[in-house]
Amino acid sequence: MILTARDMQDTLLRYLGGNNNVKASLEIRSAIAHAHKEVWGMHDWPYYQGQKQIQVDAPYSNGTITYDAATRRLTLTGGVWPAWTEYGSIVIGYVMVKVAKRLSDTVAEIDTGSALTTDIVSATTYQMYRNEYPLDDDVRKVAYVSFDTWSKLPLKYVPASEFNVPTQRVTGTPRYFTIQRDRRRLGGLVMAFWPLPPLAKTVSFSVFRQAREVQYWSEIDGNITVVADSTAVTGTGTAFESEMANCILRIGKNQTPVTSSFGGNRFAEQVLIESVVSPTSLVCMPAASASRSNVKYEISSQIDIDEPVMSSLFTQQCYFELSKRREVTDKQLATLMQTLALAKKSAKSKCAVDRGVEYAGSYVRASSIVWIATTGV
Numbered sequence: 001m002i003l004t005a006r007d008m009q010d011t012l013l014r015y016l017g018g019n020n021n022v023k024a025s026l027e028i029r030s031a032i033a034h035a036h037k038e039v040w041g042m043h044d045w046p047y048y049q050g051q052k053q054i055q056v057d058a059p060y061s062n063g064t065i066t067y068d069a070a071t072r073r074l075t076l077t078g079g080v081w082p083a084w085t086e087y088g089s090i091v092i093g094y095v096m097v098k099v100a101k102r103l104s105d106t107v108a109e110i111d112t113g114s115a116l117t118t119d120i121v122s123a124t125t126y127q128m129y130r131n132e133y134p135l136d137d138d139v140r141k142v143a144y145v146s147f148d149t150w151s152k153l154p155l156k157y158v159p160a161s162e163f164n165v166p167t168q169r170v171t172g173t174p175r176y177f178t179i180q181r182d183r184r185r186l187g188g189l190v191m192a193f194w195p196l197p198p199l200a201k202t203v204s205f206s207v208f209r210q211a212r213e214v215q216y217w218s219e220i221d222g223n224i225t226v227v228a229d230s231t232a233v234t235g236t237g238t239a240f241e242s243e244m245a246n247c248i249l250r251i252g253k254n255q256t257p258v259t260s261s262f263g264g265n266r267f268a269e270q271v272l273i274e275s276v277v278s279p280t281s282l283v284c285m286p287a288a289s290a291s292r293s294n295v296k297y298e299i300s301s302q303i304d305i306d307e308p309v310m311s312s313l314f315t316q317q318c319y320f321e322l323s324k325r326r327e328v329t330d331k332q333l334a335t336l337m338q339t340l341a342l343a344k345k346s347a348k349s350k351c352a353v354d355r356g357v358e359y360a361g362s363y364v365r366a367s368s369i370v371w372i373a374t375t376g377v
Contacts, residue, residue: 001261002270003307003314004248004300005214008032010260012318031321033214036303039310039317040211042344044141046351047306052139052207054191056147057084057130058200064123065092067116076106077123086184087132089196091171092116092124099128129171129196134182135189141208142191145177148202155193163192171196212304215243219299220258226251226288231274233282236294242276244299249273249284252296268292273299306351313347316340 012028013020040048063078074090082088085102090110097116101109110116135142145155160180174193182188193203222237233249250267252258259265271284305314320336328336 001307002248003303003305003311004250004260005032005216005303006218006298006300007260007262008303008315008318009217010262011315012322015319015322027322027325029214029217031318031325032303034321035314035317036211036213036305038321039305039314042313043348043351044208045306045310047309048209048211050207050209052136052205054133054203054205056133056193056197056199056201056203057082059130059196059198060088060128061126065090065120065126066123067092067120069117069119072100072110072112072114073103074108074110076108080105081108082128084130085128087134087190088128088130091127091129091196092120096170129198131174131193131196132182132190133192134185135179135191136207136209137188138209138212139189139207140210142179143206143208145191145203145205147174148204158194163194170194171198212246212301214301214303216247216299216301219244220296223255223294224249224251224297225293225295226284226291228289228291229287231284231287233284233288235280235282239279240276240282240299241279244273244276244282246302247273247299248302249282250298250300251288251292252298253292254295257296258298267298268295272302309350310347313340313343316343 009025009028009032012031013024016024016028060079060082062080063076065074065076067074081102081104083102085099085108087099089096089098090108095115097110097114099108100111103109145157146153147155155174155177158176158178160178163176163178163180172195174195174197176194178192179189180192182190191203191205221239222235224238225234225236226232248270249272250258250270253265253268256265258267269289271286271288273282274285275283277283303314305311316336316339320340323333323336
């Protein structure tokens with residue numbers, strides 16, 4: 001069973017005695033949001049682990065440049081600054097400068113405190129290297145960073161505070177990486193490499209992502225029509241939003257409002273929203289199993305947990321979070337904490353690595369993954 005935000009809200013509402021008022025609703029939603037974060041941070045759950053790749057850009061050197069030291073601006077002639085310029089470093093002779101802003105196709109501004117302190121009047125050749133790459137917003141830990149077509153040996157992690165890039169020209173096979181704040185995206189992170197990558201390559205790494213937050217609790221305005229074996233969903237009187245991608249769409253049977261999994265008018269089927277085309281059009285996955293015309297529906301965020309492993313733990317954490325928002329006796333609190341501890345122990349045991357398991361002839365070690373914490377963890 002897929003657990004949605006609506007399901008969890010109804011569960012906690014029953015826990016509170018069914019008193020569905022504004023105060024209870026706010027407390028429940030706050031408890032669910034905090035439980036999501038607490039459970040995510042308890043353990044390196046396999047559910048949140050995966051692999052990513054980054055395509056490293058080749059250096060750029062088209063045209064020539066001049067430089068105005070007063071404005072810290074480089075003007076390019078005979079070329080166009082790439083879209084990634086703000087993530088790049090420019091080497092002029094034996095001096096390296098970091099780009100602060102791409103002001104236009106031909107003008108870029110470099111960082112303050114640069115070693116380039118005098119004007120460059122004559123057209124001069126240069127090389128621009130990119131060594132910073134934005135990470136997805138949900139990435140919170142990385143490990144085993146390596147370039148596929150170079151040595152394939154993992155790069156050494158260096159804390160951002162110690163990642164001091166030399167000012168002289170240094171390029172070659174990257175040996176070090178760090179994770180640091182992205183100055184161009186609010187709350188974003190970048191992966192930076194050193195030395196400066198001299199060729200276009202692919203870098204692979206393992207990730208530990210954060211749990212997706214609840215965006216939608218119960219969206220039900222309008223009606224929808226679906227056709228058997230089609231992934232298209234057509235709405236009437238709906239207001240679908242792009243953030244609804246990855247939410248669960250529950251398709252009703254008729255004109256009666258859809259209830260949660262345990263309600264009196266259970267949905268006919270449920271699908272994942274793959275993308276939002278317009279306020280009245282969705283693409284779902286998988287395709288609808290049957291045709292239904294002008295029926296009720298519900299859109300709700302999926303609780304981002306490994307349900308067979310973590311559902312009991314998550315529910316107990318929600319109960320505990322509610323206890324922080326309501327007055328409970330010491331005895332009740334002790335019982336909640338004891339039950340939560342048991343649920344946590346059970347969840348961890350369900351996803352523990354079996355030292356004796358082999359996959360494709362390779363021995364799997366329980367200590368085979370060492371995560372490197374990054375900003376925000």
